[in-house]
Amino acid sequence: MDKQLILADGTVFRGEGFGADVTISGEVVFNTGMTGYQEILSDPSYCDQIVMLTYPLIGNYGINRDDFESLNPAVAGLIVKEVEHQPSHWREQESLHDLLVAKNIPGLAGIDTRMLTRKIRAHGTLKGCICALDVDPADVIERLNDAPLKTNQVSRVSVNTAYHVPGKGMRVALIDCGMKHGILQSLIERQCDVVVVPYNTSADEIKRLGVDGILVSNGPGNPEDVPETIATVKDVIDEIPLFGICLGHQLLALASGATTSKLTFGHRGSNHPVREIATGRIDITAQNHGYTVDLDSLATTELELTHEAVNDGTVEGLRHKQLDAFSVQYHPEASPGPHDANHLFDQFIEMMKEAKKKVLA
Numbered sequence: 001m002d003k004q005l006i007l008a009d010g011t012v013f014r015g016e017g018f019g020a021d022v023t024i025s026g027e028v029v030f031n032t033g034m035t036g037y038q039e040i041l042s043d044p045s046y047c048d049q050i051v052m053l054t055y056p057l058i059g060n061y062g063i064n065r066d067d068f069e070s071l072n073p074a075v076a077g078l079i080v081k082e083v084e085h086q087p088s089h090w091r092e093q094e095s096l097h098d099l100l101v102a103k104n105i106p107g108l109a110g111i112d113t114r115m116l117t118r119k120i121r122a123h124g125t126l127k128g129c130i131c132a133l134d135v136d137p138a139d140v141i142e143r144l145n146d147a148p149l150k151t152n153q154v155s156r157v158s159v160n161t162a163y164h165v166p167g168k169g170m171r172v173a174l175i176d177c178g179m180k181h182g183i184l185q186s187l188i189e190r191q192c193d194v195v196v197v198p199y200n201t202s203a204d205e206i207k208r209l210g211v212d213g214i215l216v217s218n219g220p221g222n223p224e225d226v227p228e229t230i231a232t233v234k235d236v237i238d239e240i241p242l243f244g245i246c247l248g249h250q251l252l253a254l255a256s257g258a259t260t261s262k263l264t265f266g267h268r269g270s271n272h273p274v275r276e277i278a279t280g281r282i283d284i285t286a287q288n289h290g291y292t293v294d295l296d297s298l299a300t301t302e303l304e305l306t307h308e309a310v311n312d313g314t315v316e317g318l319r320h321k322q323l324d325a326f327s328v329q330y331h332p333e334a335s336p337g338p339h340d341a342n343h344l345f346d347q348f349i350e351m352m353k354e355a356k357k358k359v360l361a
């Protein structure tokens with residue numbers, strides 16, 4: 001069934017609908033990964049966004065049980081150049097279309113994704129609506145321009161109650177702001193004893209858990225929209241070693257007095273080069289973010305820049321000058337993407353071990 005994508009700037013694309021037959025609006029963003037559509041779809045950081053994949057053929061290896069980063073994808077919609085309805089892979093259990101129907105997510109195929117990418121690169125991300133052909137674009141354009149972007153995404157994708165994944169190693173509180181499962185998996189692989197807690201867990205509650213360290217996860221939306229987590233980070237960093245990933249990195253920055261702002265079109269893909277300032281080492285990283293920590297705002301804080309983006313010079317990593325706290329804007333758990341930055345989980349484990357030694361000494 002044909003459908004249309006209407007953008008806030010007045011552009012209308014006509015394509016072939018697949019997945020769920022529902023009307024949705026959201027911020028249109030693009031991801032340049034050549035593989036990994038299951039992990040991208042199920043990354044909770046895409047909550048309320050319409051994701052366009054620039055790789056032109058999507059769905060050819062289908063959907064399997066294991067490659068998901070969350071049980072229920074939070075993405076608003078999916079746009080591709082060409083969708084494969086007859087996937088083939090030994091792990092494949094259903095098609096992309098079937099999954100999107102089951103999860104009530106609309107897809108749109110057959111539009112000029114190169115033109116749409118160039119438009120977003122020039123203009124910045126745009127609000128858009130995927131709807132039936134009989135909808136009048138003029139009404140939709142007016143509504144898109146009037147309505148601000150939604151907020152409170154983190155409260156919708158975080159867990160409601162804490163749960164424990166036992167392990168024999170370091171005890172970690174994982175603050176779930178919309179956590180990708182790959183992060184939990186990376187801690188489990190390192191034998192951690194993990195307590196996953198909701199985004200609004202207070203500093204006192206975390207301290208009562210008796211953890212060796214805290215990991216603040218990735219998550220959707222504007223980092224300024226989660227004052228609860230910022231307050232918690234502020235109250236724990238002088239006592240407990242902390243590692244922040246993506247949204248967690250932005251929250252460490254805000255809790256330390258830095259500021260964040262929105263990038264024009266963000267970083268979303270599996271091949272973003274990041275330079276470690278101290279060594280010059282480049283890691284090729286997986287990224288998905290629309291906001292960034294303002295470099296200039298670091299001057300008045302106790303944070304120092306450890307990593308920068310090779311493409312645009314934006315902040316990619318931070319470390320506290322006195323306390324055991326560091327963070328990265330990219331995804332050391334990859335999924336999907338290269339594993340170059342996996343070593344950061346080992347660095348977190350080392351940091352917790354060293355801090356424990358200091359306490360026992």
Ligand SMILES: NC(=O)CC[C@H](N)C(=O)O
Pocket residue numbers: 045217218219220221222223245246247248288289290291292
């Ligand atoms: N993946 C993330 O954690 C993204 C962080 C934040 N929502 C951003 O878009 O910048």
